[in-house]
Amino acid sequence: MTGFPILSVMLAVPLIAALACLFSDAKSARWIALLATLVDFALGVMLWANYDVGGAQWQFTESVALFAGFSYKLGIDGIALLLIMLSVFLMPICIGASWLSIDKRVGEYMAAFLLMETLMIGVFAAQDLFLFYIMFEAGLIPMYLIIGVWGGADRIYASYKFFLYTLLGSVLMLIAMLWMVNEAGTTDIPTLMAYDFPAGAQKWLWLAFFASFAVKMPMWPVHTWLPDAHVQAPTAGSVILAGVLLKMGGYGFIRFSLPMFPEASAQFAPLIFALSMIAVVATSLIALVQHDMKKLIAYSSVAHMAIVTIGLFAFNVQGLEGSMIVMLSHGLVSGALFLAVGVIYDRLHTREIARYGGLAVNMPKYALFFMVFTMASVGLPGTSGFVGEVLALSGIYQLNSWVAAVCGTGVILGAAYMLYLYRRVIFGEQKNADAAAMPDLDLREWLMMVPLAAAVLWMGIYPESFLKPMRQDIASLDARLARAKPASDAKLTAPKPGAAAEAEHEPAAHGGAH
């Protein structure tokens, strides 16, 4: 692999295909897009296969100096590798999901998706601060277009909200970046990750980045763009929005906020915890009362992303690794759930839960896949959702039992809203004749569901494949954070000598507790 600029090729393939799509008719645009995304997926598999676990921290590096210290610099560590894999895995499925449902301006639609793929990979592969910024912000433009042009009836309001939230965050982040480059004298991300910014400045820089990442995550209370964006976006738009775009917020925290501003991260951890606790409880309860399938899943995303943020700010290995797995898992599972909604939306053209019911009778295959993804969403052991959730929550428990207990209620509420959804859509009588007449999954849909289900189970049963590449990177991040690590609230005391024998006669030892 030495010398072969695989990352640049992965950026170039979709970009060239995007240009080709612009000048093609609908049918060839679909095939070009599918082919390009499959090629990128194959390249991604090569990337993973050739990634040297335990080797250099940054691999497949490429660097071309452009001007004034600004350079085209790529390279990945294990964390970026996994998120790139997630992106290239979901892309062909998105193209498949759009195969029939998009019938106007197909070439431009495919071009927008391919452009987004380039930019997503760019976000995770960029090693230059400004290169990252361009990719990070520009990646949203095709998303705006996808919602604004191919979206539902209320698409203008949805994309306006999306725009407004993101604008605020990105302006603050840019200002912070300028300050940092001035202070550290470099735009190189790996160098900045090891740079110790003065504690006073960290606070402001952290808040500026937080503004951007919190919106992307999204964290409560800057989440209200997400339900609208999801509801209005076409199916594939929702898949990629939930699957990858939300992960950019988490990636931002793990790549910038934590390693660059450890002291500020510790200082603001309580803020993160408070917002996350509110998010888990409030958005889970909101999900319970939704009548629109996509809105329900969108709200559940906010709750799941809150588990990511508490894990990231747990300042230990379990929390960090758990958060990464939750991100990957949520990418697969929520993507799959939006796809599942799309399958029946294509048939009945409504997302209204009450219009369905009894689908287990006429769509048994669909019911099975929906069950698998529902269970992954509620974190059943054996699925990807569990591994991430249990690691992230056990991570935060070591720091603060309150946060773990409150966010743990997501386990109960998640089961409630997902099974309530499943019951209304899949179980029950077939009360609507048109829903009862819907055919089961066809080959194309089956081909999209199977890889997702397989990946969900793989990550649940043998997550080592995904933990291994990032282990070393997480360990070094954990080591960097060690100096700022907040104290645990557990305050475990050592047992008294000979306590085992005495315990029976010492009610006073725990008398104060009750």
Add this chain to the structure above:
Amino acid sequence: MDPILFIVFLPLAAAIIAGLGNRALGNVAAKSVTTGALFVSCALSWPIFLSFLGGHAEPHVVQVLQWVQSGSMVFDWALRVDTLTAVMLVVVTSVSALVHLYSWGYMAEDPDQPRFFAYLSLFTFAMLMLVTADNLVQMFFGWEGVGLASYLLIGFWFKKPSASAAAIKAFVVNRVGDLGFMLGIFGTFLVFNTVSIPEILAGSPGMAGSTIHFLGMQWDTMTILCILLFIGAMGKSAQLGLHTWLPDAMEGPTPVSALIHAATMVTAGVFMVCRLSPMFEASPTAMAVVTVVGACTLFFAATIGTTQWDIKRVIAYSTCSQLGYMFVAAGVGAPGAAMFHLFTHAFFKALLFLGAGAVIHAMHHEQDMRFYGGLRKHIPLTYWAMMAGTLAITGVGIVDVFGFAGFYSKDSILEAAYASSGQAGLFGFWMGIFAALLTSFYSWRLIFLTFYGKPRWAGSEHIQHAVHDDHHGHDDHAHAHGHHDDGTAGYRPHEAPLNMGVPLVVLSLGAVLAGFVFHHEFISEGTGHFWKGSIAFAEHTIHALHEVPTWVKWAPFAVMLTGLLTAYQFYIRKPETPAQVAAQLGGIYRFVYNKWYFDELYDRIFVRPAFWLGEKFWKWGDIGLIDRFGPNGAAWVVAQGSRGAQRFQSGYVYSYALVMLLGLTAAISWVMVH
């Protein structure tokens, strides 16, 4: 290859084949694969159990696959085989194999048989993963896996709204317990830096007396860990407070109730407390909590059992009550007695449920005992099987001579509770004695209402339907059902077919003999050779258990007899008595009949507020507050700025690109100037 691998993974393979093959595979193939797999598993399990019984087997662990390694948190897929596991293996595989067989007959007319058998086998796999777990997380995997199977099987008849509601309720209520279990696992990891069960058990005595903060309060470390884990056990084993899902779970097909909601899954909580008994031993407070919760449950559930009319609900509350006995035993330091009762209960309770299924089958889906009566002559096999189960559960037996299964196991629990002499133990003893009276009463009530007296079938809609359909189908037979004044409505109950009869006979043998044959190994002195340290069952506890005063040994017999005679008086000699008593008790009767109003209470304080809060967070919080003063407020400001929101909105992409471009240009030029 170690046989344990086949025992555990054959049911999984069968479930996958039957589940994915489904209709393409066909009923007979799907049923044969799953049932065959279970009988093989069962045949492989008994030798393991017998070798532990003979004392010449050693505990061992079979590694399967690496699972998670995250920093110091490491857990793998592994199968642990020791005495405790071996006991569970025979219970799970035997009852499961028999229930598979029984379902051939019971589910014969169901259009969805492959799915049903796939779920049954999937359940068995998850249960086996639970009992073979070597670390807490794999136990949790099995724990949630059986929860999933239970959810799927309760909701098996998914078109019935009540069935899918019960399925959700079971899953969500269990999840409340599971949150406790999860927090317990996290806390255990925090304290011991491992989730491996043997390592935790080895470290537990050394942690006694240390303290830890949880939710801002200071606790004795082992107490809080055990209580959190026990909350999980309370959910799965339907203990007071988290029991509300179990009666509703009777919406599932009856073989499911026998396998999952009587013999195996609901005993997982008891199994967990026994498996972790050295951990609980380190906290007398936690032990007392276990005892008191068990005692309250066994009493409360028994009271409700005396008033219900639905035959399955009576047995469901009885199960809940018997699980309470097991927790009392575990709580007073006699996990051997708890496991013994778990073992015998599995046989006689599965028998009672399958017998009830045979009655329901015979009575054309009628479950209300008010419409039974006089069935003993029509379905004699079922009658004798139910009798065996009832003799076992009520603990009929003569001290030092012979007794049915429950006689040995339940009495040993009561003796252990008395011998423990702690306040919690004595509370458990007296509650247990009183509940034994109720147990005898409701069990015999069931028998008398169902099998004795005159037929009362005519009032049943199900029977009317059956007779009606029959008349239409076979007009020439109509005259045979001519006179209805005997209460039969002309209906002829039919005895269970062979594939349902065989499991009844086998389980009857278990109900009659399991106590007599195995009590020596499970609860006698010197039983350490059998348990081999897999539970914390101190020799002095066993000794004390056998040295209780004579009246303690005879008390259960006395209350059993009282219960029997009362039931005889109420339902055979003077059938008008129950209504009079109910009328006299008035409010108390209504309180008990309505299951202590738990469902109504939870609906008021949890379910409705959750929906109300969700609505408010959404309409007031997200829309009324955040959107109003956030994006919508901004739009309003912009619109006031005379540019017009419309123009602003349509040009947003370009504005955004422009802002970004300007920013970047500024950034680059600024860097260049430096």
